[in-house]
Amino acid sequence: MQKQRRLKIIAASLVLLSGMVFLGYAMLKKTSVRHFTPALLVADQGKVDDQLVQVDGLISEGSSEWDAANFKLTFAVRDRESAATVNVIYKDRLKPDNFVDGGSVFVEGRYDASENLIVATKLMTKCASKYEGAESAIPTDETSYISQ
Amino acid sequence: MTAEIGQAAIYLSVLSGLWAIGFLCVGLRTRNPNAVRSGRNAVIATFILISIATGALIYGFVTDDFSMRYVVEVSSAAQPLLYKVTALWGRMSGSLLFWLWLLTVAGAIVVWQNHRYNKQTGDTLAAYALIPIAIVQLFFIILVTGLIEGVYNPLARFPNGQVAPDGAGMNPLLQTPSMAFHPPTLYVGWISLTVPFAFAVGALASGRVGSDWILRSRRWTLFSWIVLTVGITLGGNWAYRELGWGGYWAWDPVENASFMPWLLGTAYLHSVMIQEKRSMFKLWNILLITLAFQFTLLGTFITRSGIISSVHAFAQSDIGGYFLGFILISTAGVVGLIIYRWKRLKSANRLESLLSRESAFVLNNWLFVGLTLIILWGTLWPIISEAINGQKASVPEAFFNQVVIIPGLLLLFLTGAGPIISWKKITTNNFRRMFMWPLVIGLVSGALTWGFLALKGNTSPIYSVLCVSAAVFVLVAIFAEFYRGARLRAKRQETSFLNGLGLLIQRNKRRYGGYIIHIGIVILYIGIMGSKGYFLLESDSLSLGESMKVGAFELTMKDSFEREYANYRRAGVIFDVAKNGKRIGTMEPARHFYYKAGQGEQDTIESAIRHFGVNDLYIALGELPRNIKGGDIVNVQVYHNPLISVVWIGVAVMVIGGIIAIAEKSQHSKET
Numbered sequence: 080m081q082k083q084r085r086l087k088i089i090a091a092s093l094v095l096l097s098g099m100v101f102l103g104y105a106m107l108k109k110t111s112v113r114h115f116t117p118a119l120l121v122a123d124q125g126k127v128d129d130q131l132v133q134v135d136g137l138i139s140e141g142s143s144e145w146d147a148a149n150f151k152l153t154f155a156v157r158d159r160e161s162a163a164t165v166n167v168i169y170k171d172r173l174k175p176d177n178f179v180d181g182g183s184v185f186v187e188g189r190y191d192a193s194e195n196l197i198v199a200t201k202l203m204t205k206c207a208s209k210y211e212g213a214e215s216a217i218p219t220d221e222t223s224y225i226s227q
Numbered sequence: 228m229t230a231e232i233g234q235a236a237i238y239l240s241v242l243s244g245l246w247a248i249g250f251l252c253v254g255l256r257t258r259n260p261n262a263v264r265s266g267r268n269a270v271i272a273t274f275i276l277i278s279i280a281t282g283a284l285i286y287g288f289v290t291d292d293f294s295m296r297y298v299v300e301v302s303s304a305a306q307p308l309l310y311k312v313t314a315l316w317g318r319m320s321g322s323l324l325f326w327l328w329l330l331t332v333a334g335a336i337v338v339w340q341n342h343r344y345n346k347q348t349g350d351t352l353a354a355y356a357l358i359p360i361a362i363v364q365l366f367f368i369i370l371v372t373g374l375i376e377g378v379y380n381p382l383a384r385f386p387n388g389q390v391a392p393d394g395a396g397m398n399p400l401l402q403t404p405s406m407a408f409h410p411p412t413l414y415v416g417w418i419s420l421t422v423p424f425a426f427a428v429g430a431l432a433s434g435r436v437g438s439d440w441i442l443r444s445r446r447w448t449l450f451s452w453i454v455l456t457v458g459i460t461l462g463g464n465w466a467y468r469e470l471g472w473g474g475y476w477a478w479d480p481v482e483n484a485s486f487m488p489w490l491l492g493t494a495y496l497h498s499v500m501i502q503e504k505r506s507m508f509k510l511w512n513i514l515l516i517t518l519a520f521q522f523t524l525l526g527t528f529i530t531r532s533g534i535i536s537s538v539h540a541f542a543q544s545d546i547g548g549y550f551l552g553f554i555l556i557s558t559a560g561v562v563g564l565i566i567y568r569w570k571r572l573k574s575a576n577r578l579e580s581l582l583s584r585e586s587a588f589v590l591n592n593w594l595f596v597g598l599t600l601i602i603l604w605g606t607l608w609p610i611i612s613e614a615i616n617g618q619k620a621s622v623p624e625a626f627f628n629q630v631v632i633i634p635g636l637l638l639l640f641l642t643g644a645g646p647i648i649s650w651k652k653i654t655t656n657n658f659r660r661m662f663m664w665p666l667v668i669g670l671v672s673g674a675l676t677w678g679f680l681a682l683k684g685n686t687s688p689i690y691s692v693l694c695v696s697a698a699v700f701v702l703v704a705i706f707a708e709f710y711r712g713a714r715l716r717a718k719r720q721e722t723s724f725l726n727g728l729g730l731l732i733q734r735n736k737r738r739y740g741g742y743i744i745h746i747g748i749v750i751l752y753i754g755i756m757g758s759k760g761y762f763l764l765e766s767d768s769l770s771l772g773e774s775m776k777v778g779a780f781e782l783t784m785k786d787s788f789e790r791e792y793a794n795y796r797r798a799g800v801i802f803d804v805a806k807n808g809k810r811i812g813t814m815e816p817a818r819h820f821y822y823k824a825g826q827g828e829q830d831t832i833e834s835a836i837r838h839f840g841v842n843d844l845y846i847a848l849g850e851l852p853r854n855i856k857g858g859d860i861v862n863v864q865v866y867h868n869p870l871i872s873v874v875w876i877g878v879a880v881m882v883i884g885g886i887i888a889i890a891e892k893s894q895h896s897k898e899t
Contacts, residue, residue: 084578084579084580085577087581088578088581088586091581092593095590095593095597096593096597099593099597099600099601099634102601102630102633102634103600103601103604103605103630106622106626106629106630107604107605107608107622107626109626109629110622110623110625110626110629111608111612111620111621111622111626112620112621112622112623113618113619113620114609114618114619114620114621115619133620133621145850147768147849147850147860147861147862148768148860149768150766150767150768150849150862171766172766172864173471173766173832173847173848173849173862173864174849174850174862176829176830176831176832177829187623201623
């Protein structure tokens, strides 16, 4: 009797544990989004066509265009180390604060390889220097992200 | 001069910290009460020294001492006094000092709380608990001395007597009252968790692993839980009102870092009840509170190491490594103590049935810990995936939203089932008497919800239906508990039902305070279901005179405005709002443009929010042309957030319940 009860309790715990592990694993499989730099994304083009991706880079100088009438932001993300760029469209969402030429940007969205274009669903900017003081000679230790 | 005094105080506190640890250890080992007393006094001394250092930094802010590096980074001459003071925790090194100061306050309170008790009984548990507190303090003291790489002393001046003309100032986004109070509230909550953890370690060290350590730190645990609940909500509320994305929770790493200790603390608050009632789970409780404490440090590690980018993200620094090292070493220490005391940690009882209150508690704990681990897994996924696949990846909000649903609904069900299921083993009588009606009413409500949502054209209402069913089940179960108890009291005391209810709560604050928390949880769930599941979002580009529709609302942009304030300009538009064709008033969403010498303007979204009962209409504006005229286009984003106020109400009820529960005096049990 005692033994049977223990078995039952152990079985129930195992069911619960595997349920949790499965839930975590399955959802991860389903939702995990691969992360790229513009250079890596351009190099991997064929393999990631029509997939959700994240790209981390800089807002290419002079590339951004805000079309207020159509509520549409277009710009290019530039690689930090090479000349590779990826185009981005961000529609029907407010342009995030601190969106400036040369600033850090983080884009999440579906990648269209034929046009080298990401239709973004999420856009984050990072204000690296704006508040770090007029006395820029003074080094600071933190930056902050503003999400949209 | 003040800064130098503060620095000297920090250096001296290294000595007082070492003194406390050394004398407490030796004194307790050799049973020398004088040494123990000296160690306790050293804990007080650390508190005084760190208070001096903190005071010196605040003095620097208030007097605009721009020869101090930290003051220059987070303050400026024009900053209002409130934000000069809150600048204390504006950045890393200051927030570490603030954290340390709160820790020394906690240490001093523990000394004071146990002073008389120690005298009366010669008890040493609190003295043992002071050792881990002093060790954690010493870790933070070393960080703020500025002697190690990666962090600088917040009281340091610029080299060569440099003085900056003005400070950089705090980010305007952070200059709002709820941002002033959100971080310190979280800190207070995290630091309060150090005390029950310290008592657990003290219990292991002294060998008194009964329920004494739990009871004596119970108020700290509950206090921490209440404060964390408030702190997390303040953060969500701030995001909702200030950031302009219409939501209050986005599973950002920093949010997760504050949420995980809360989950573990909640698990712990439940599992200790089993140890008190049935002498089970001694080892588990120690592990759980250790884990909760370590997660408060892990949160700092995640947010400060820069390994994961986040909305809040504080840039890369070496400090993460120190935190990780401290987490590993202190965990190893606790594990060592557990092995040392292994024999005493055996449970006196075993689980007797899968359907019993004990099992409900176990399930509750499994779910809380499981949720924490899944959230941790998702939060750390960028690092894990890079280590496994060599490919960086991360999980979006959707991952978290989906994984929490099922465990979350199970937990909601337990909120009602736990309090009414019988100890040891459920009986048919118990089931019939306690479960029948709540289950029936819950299921009927679920069916009605299904019908209602189906009529509204909702094709996949399953989670809403389950949520409403469980919520109604819990409410009926708990109200029945109140009703039965109050009626009994009223009968016995021959008084009215309401008096009976008052007496009931007063006599057993812990239990009924807990039930009120459970009611708050139900309300919170309903709010989350409505606001996360049924919000509407419309975006449009409008010029003056044009209008747009969101649900039953029609908004017409009829005018614009611009006003000048001390350090910013407020510009926006005026909307006429009509519901179902009936005009009900105006709303004025805006943007604030802050001036910054030499850097132009920085603008922030100032959403307009209007409450309609428990639903909100929420308008945010995009970039604004100056002096908006006829043909100018303004980008508008409008949210209709149903039941959002219910979220805040739910949390308020939880906090009220927590305050009632904490009012119950802790008993000191005699057992070992």
